[in-house]
């Protein structure tokens with residue numbers, strides 16, 4: 001019997017200024033997997049029975065080996081926790097990815113969520129999105145992109161306190177979750193099943209007038225390197241600065257008409273953006289010089305995720321705002337593209353075709 005289904009997972013922008021590792025918005029740019037399971041397809045060349053093909057962003061850098069690719073590795077992790085060692089024979093997966101990699105638009109979060117949904121569908125495990133979040137959060141330890149990609153919309157999330165044993169497990173990077181060769185197909189060892197309800201989230205409203213302008217520089221900043229420049233301790237006044245703003249921002253972005261005099265200052269941050277300027281030339285100047293007073297329609301501006309993309313929230317004048325930010329980056333010899341995006345309110349979707 002032939003089975004086919006698609007999985008669509010949105011891009012996301014994390015932090016939204018003060019909400020470092022807390023806030024995220026799913027965005028209407030979708031990573032898509034087209035999956036066919038047909039025993040007649042010859043997949044004997046792959047130890048895990050998958051023929052993987054790929055088009056779009058990252059096509060020249062993403063591995064098509066099923067035990068290396070982030071999507072299929074995540075799916076194998078979910079399957080192996082349930083004692084299913086490989087994909088069924090004849091599994092063909094075509095990946096269509098419009099989300100640029102390493103730019104702060106949640107490409108890895110989308111890949112992990114897509115992989116968890118893939119494992120769940122392949123194994124017909126019947127897990128809810130909430131349970132699958134546990135698997136995803138074992139792999140990507142900050143919940144902002146993952147939650148926005150899974151459930152969509154404008155979300156706030158946190159990880160619950162874990163036991164010391166689980167705390168150790170949650171730090172296991174993907175490479176150790178599926179170690180080679182111990183966790184590989186030959187030994188039959190399964191990774192540990194994640195604890196339940198690691199992540200908790202709430203979906204906020206979103207004022208329909210607000211659109212998301214993503215200005216995307218033509219270079220990558222990996223999340224790992226962008227987290228590497230952050231301090232390990234902070235001054236109390238900087239923490240309070242962010243807490244005050246996040247409390248106001250989550251409601252300010254739900255109100256119609258949106259109020260730029262409330263939103264613009266509420267999108268400022270002292271926890272991550274000031275430290276990331278060393279990786280993104282012009283960042284501080286852009287964040288401070290693009291204001292609602294000088295740019296009609298602008299509500300607020302921040303670094304998207306770990307960068308280097310800039311997220312500008314606005315109600316009108318989108319082309320001009322984007323062009324002006326691109327011109328400012330050009331002063332630093334940085335070229336950019338841009339996209340006008342809206343919140344992906346539904347989040348990830350699995351559709352059975354046959």
Ligand SMILES: Nc1ncnc2c1ncn2[C@@H]1O[C@H](COP(=O)(O)OP(=O)(O)OP(=O)(O)O)[C@@H](O)[C@H]1O
Pocket residue numbers: 012014031058062069070071095097100101102103104105106107108109111145221222223224304305306307
């Ligand atoms: N579609 C994909 N298929 C396979 N691997 C992917 C895919 N998308 C992203 N990745 C992996 O994730 C890495 C990028 O992750 P990283 O966390 O550095 O950036 P990001 O997720 O795009 O940005 P941010 O987390 O700041 O939003 C890529 O180098 C690649 O290894």
Ligand SMILES: N[C@@H](CCO)C(=O)O
Pocket residue numbers: 014015020021022142144145223226227272305306
């Ligand atoms: N909150 C994360 C998002 C990137 O994955 C960060 O800013 O590092």
